[in-house]
Amino acid sequence: MAAATGRDDLPERFLAMLAAERGAAANTLAAYRRDLEAARQALGDVAGADTAALEGLGAAWSDLAGSSLARRCSALRQFYGFLVDEGLREDDPSGALPRPRTRRPLPRLLSHEEVERFLARADQEAEGDRPDAVRLLALLELLYGSGLRATELVSLPLAAVPRDAPFLHITGKGGQQRMVPVSTRARAVLSRWLVLRRGNSRFLFPSSGASGYLTRVRLFQLLRGLAARAGLDPERVSPHVLRHAFATHLLEGGADLRVLQMLLGHADIATTQIYTHVDSAKLVALVNSRHPLATGRF
Template structure:
């Protein structure tokens, strides 16, 4: 087995570099994602040395070597290694795949925090009340809220929207998501109306739809987070339960409750893997039971 700590033969090798290049070119992996994969490969190489030459016994020992990390971290590292060895086999750099020997930690993905329909209505009502006087800051906040809940945008996608993303005729936004992947996101009639109000009071010539004070950049995610929590407090909601991501979860959950198809929801959210979208099905158990009772052939038999 290669010497422990010989990390120069791992993520610094040509094989790891080619693997990361493949992730960027074929899967559109973002820079942060590529950096995370490199760290995971480095962590493995620190323990077993040259990853290309490592055998199953070496990989099996990683469970004990990484006994001090969380199950989620262990699962992520093992996932990176499985993909790496699959790449090596595909590229003919190895004849065998030793990754089945990797530990398989059992992890539970945390369920998303949710807001009820009534809480979202109260949130929106407060934002609409404050925007009634057409103050730019209040209209901007209402527009941000409408796009988070009405279109399910990620915070980073929302704050970085250029003015050109707003449609002139078609009811869609052109959004650049993770890994530079582009998608078209429907915009509701009420969200389009609020966007028109915002464009009417928006000052300056920034190319960003939601510019920062200096107008050289755009509103930050941190500031968006702060604005929403402040609004939550004024709306009588617990600020600790509110964030841009919670509103994205509410969009997905409430759409699924309304009968949206899971594949459609995956497209709207910009998820690369439908397994990510499936976490929302837990909230819809009552509707699924009703569907089985109504549509299953045995339901028609007395």
């Protein structure tokens, strides 16, 4: 537990550490001070609070938005970490703090027409078989056509592309393996890229950099440049936006959510549901056309 004397001064010592060692800005320090004061009002002795007291914060702060609760708990976790580091407390009770599940914001989305314009521009630029243009078209086809994460795409080993099967072997987050289909279009572009590709790198999209493959930053830059040339707002385009378009457009086309989960490599289907913001008009049309009551099956 915290020392018996000078306990009321510990939050200020914590804030002084943030300012001196981490260069925290005045607004940041003010936010931490407000969060610690809110904890003092709920707990009394913040520095000496035990796990039972912290477990009660979920109920005490039940009216807070998830993001606000998450911020307060983050401030307290850092505060208790400071106390332990300084030898002012032997145990860290922060594991008992509530863990709010904040809804992740939806990524930006490109419409079908915008994706078609994007692909058309990439197709046009790759007509002369310039290696950089064909590579960009292949990257784009795999982002939108297979829904790969940026890191999965740029780090694809050459061995992940079988010559006689329309699938890619992907190693995703946590080392999880999955197979994703490659469209006929993407297979054709990959064949062109493999002919133009130079060097003996083991990666499908090699680079001369330390990593040995095209970086995520460079992929981002290439897509933004293509977007500008296609007449799209570059700020609305990124690898993740194309992955999101893949998922949303598949779902709009009738794909099963479980199949989508497998294709995206999500461990939890709740993550996949973030991608399911099909507009309400399409949902109504789906119910009206597919539900048994709408089709007179009963």
